[in-house]
Amino acid sequence: MARSARSKKRKRSKQRVKAIPEEPFKEEPISPLVRKYWLQRYSLFSRYDEGIKMDEEGWFSVTPEKIAISHAQRCGGGVVIGVVIDCFTGVGGNAIQFARMGYHVVAIDIDPRKVQLASNNAKVYGVEDYIDFIVGDFFKLATSLKGDVVFLSPPWGGPAYRTIKNFTLDLLKPKDGYSIFQVAQKITPNIIMFLPRNVDLQQVEELSWLSSPPLNIEIEANYVQCNLKGTTAYFGGTAFGKLDVS
Ligand code: MGP
Ligand code: SAH
Numbered sequence: 001m002a003r004s005a006r007s008k009k010r011k012r013s014k015q016r017v018k019a020i021p022e023e024p025f026k027e028e029p030i031s032p033l034v035r036k037y038w039l040q041r042y043s044l045f046s047r048y049d050e051g052i053k054m055d056e057e058g059w060f061s062v063t064p065e066k067i068a069i070s071h072a073q074r075c076g077g078g079v080v081i082g083v084v085i086d087c088f089t090g091v092g093g094n095a096i097q098f099a100r101m102g103y104h105v106v107a108i109d110i111d112p113r114k115v116q117l118a119s120n121n122a123k124v125y126g127v128e129d130y131i132d133f134i135v136g137d138f139f140k141l142a143t144s145l146k147g148d149v150v151f152l153s154p155p156w157g158g159p160a161y162r163t164i165k166n167f168t169l170d171l172l173k174p175k176d177g178y179s180i181f182q183v184a185q186k187i188t189p190n191i192i193m194f195l196p197r198n199v200d201l202q203q204v205e206e207l208s209w210l211s212s213p214p215l216n217i218e219i220e221a222n223y224v225q226c227n228l229k230g231t232t233a234y235f236g237g238t239a240f241g242k243l244d245v246s
Contacts, residue, residue, distance in 0.1 A: 005110070008161065027053060028054075028055055028056060030042055030057075030153060031056060033056065033059075034054075034056055034059045034060070035161070037059040037060055037101070038059065038063070043065065043066065043224050043225070044062050044064055044065060044093065045060075045062075045093070045121065045124075046065055047124050047125060050122075050124050051089075051120070051124045052120075052121050053091070053112060053117050053120050053121065054091055054117060055091070055114070055117060056236060057075065057090070057111075057114075057155075058090055058091035058114065059177070060158065060159050061091075061153075061155065061156075061204070062090055062091050062092075063091040063093040063094050063095070063153060063230075064093070064224045064229055065093065065192060066224055067194075067222045067224065067230065067232075068093045068094045068096070068097040069097050069100075069101075069228060070222070071094060071097065071098075071151065071189070071192055071194070071232065072094075072097040072098045072100065072101035072103070072244050074099065074148050074192070074234060074241060075098065075103065075238060081218050082103060082104070082146040082147070082148030082149065082159065083103065083104045083105070083106060083146070083148050083149075084098045084103045084104070084105050084106070084147060084148065084150075084151055084165050085105075085108070085145055085149070085150050085151065085187065086098065086105055086106070086107045086108065086123070086148035086151045086153075086156075087108050087138040087142075087150060087152055087153070087184065088109065088138065088152065088153050089107040089108055089109040089114060089115065089118050089133070089150065090109060090114055090118065091114060091117045091118050091121055091198050092107065092117070092118030092119075092121040092122055092131075093111050093196075095107040095118060095122065095131055095150055096118075096121060096125045096127055096131075096154060098151070099122065099125075099127035099130040100125060100126055100127055100132050103130070103149075104118060104131075104132075105129055105130060105131040106131075106132050106145065106147060107132065107133050107134065108134045108135075108136055108138050108139070108141060109134075109135065109136075110135070110136065110207045112135045115133045115134075116133045116174045118131075118132075119133050125153055136188050138183070139175065139183055139234045140231055142183045142184075142186060142187060145184070145187050146185060146187070147188060148187055148188060148190060148214055149188065149190045149191070149192065149238060150183075150184040150187050150190065150191045150192070150228035151190065151191075151192045151194075152171060152180055152181070152192065152193045152194070153193075153194040154172050154174070154177075154180055155172070155173035155174065155195050156171070156172065156173070156195075157171055157172075158172055161196050161198070162196070162197075162198065164198060165198065166198065166200050167195075167196045167198045167199045168200045168203060169199070169200065169203045169204070169207075170197075177193075177195075177203070177207070178207070178210070181193070181207045181210060182205045182210060185210065185211060186236075188236070189211060189215050189235060189236030189237070190235070190236040190237040191215075191234075191235040191236060191238065192232060192233070192234055192235070192236050193207075193232065193233045193235070194222075194230055194231075195230060195232070195233060195234050196230060196231065196233045197221070197228045197229065197230050199231050201219060201231070204217075204219060204231070204233050205217060205219070207233070207235070208235060215235045216235065216236060216237075217233060217234065217239050217240070218233070218234045218238075218239040218240055219231060219232070219233050219234050220232045220233075
């Protein structure tokens with residue numbers, strides 16, 4: 001649903017926790033590593049030419065726009081308004097689409113530069129007023145966070161992740177996938193986790209058993225133009241499109 005159509009419903013007071021560095025942003029040149037991702041720039045951000053800014057990690061980590069839109073649609077299809085916590089925001093690929101779908105977003109990244117980039121990119125999409133950016137460590141902030149959905153797209157260890165045959169959850173950064181999931185569960189059982197395409201699916205299913213009773217889980221393969229890009233696990237109310245945060 002278009003943001004403009006929903007604006008009247010969005011009267012909740014905004015609690016800004018902005019901590020964005022003021023220094024001017026210097027764009028990095030397109031390195032050989034980045035070139036492959038730069039060639040895919042319009043599938044990463046369709047408004048790339050309108051002023052999107054990236055850094056090297058941002059290039060190889062950002063969720064392609066089509067997948068980020070489907071993550072946001074699965075959060076209740078925009079029917080209900082709620083708060084999504086994007087715990088590993090990066091350059092904002094997911095946070096922007098959650099905000100466009102009508103959610104209020106708390107966007108956290110440990111790297112101040114990422115928050116600066118994500119804030120810039122949110123402005124390109126006209127949704128900066130719907131996102132509270134926080135520079136900080138998700139694990140330290142977790143106990144003070146409240147939200148209806150937690151979105152997790154942690155680092156996978158760089159582009160070399162794809163050389164691994166079976167990507168086990170202990171390879172996620174900065175902590176293993178079980179620890180990340182357990183911290184997220186203290187906020188809400190409605191968790192969406194974006195994982196590598198070669199992730200160990202049995203281990204992903206086991207995450208749902210960490211809760212008693214076990215959480216609902218639905219696992220989805222994510223494609224862009226027939227190319228498999230990642231795996232998304234939907235837990236709790238986000239599985240089977242049953243989220244209701246009203
Ligand atoms: P990729 O496998 O590096 O690229 O990343 P591609 O073009 O599929 O490579 P190919 O040559 O094998 O076809 C694919 C997607 O995974 C990226 O667009 C990101 O959305 C996501 N991704 C990749 N990495 C290394 C990370 C990461 O560290 N963290 C997160 N959250 N996402 C990542
Ligand atoms: N979904 C994002 C990509 C996330 S990449 C997008 O679409 O743009 C993973 C991010 O996690 C990186 O930007 C990294 O800086 C951040 N990160 C790593 N450790 C963190 C921590 N402890 N707390 C918060 N963010 C962290």
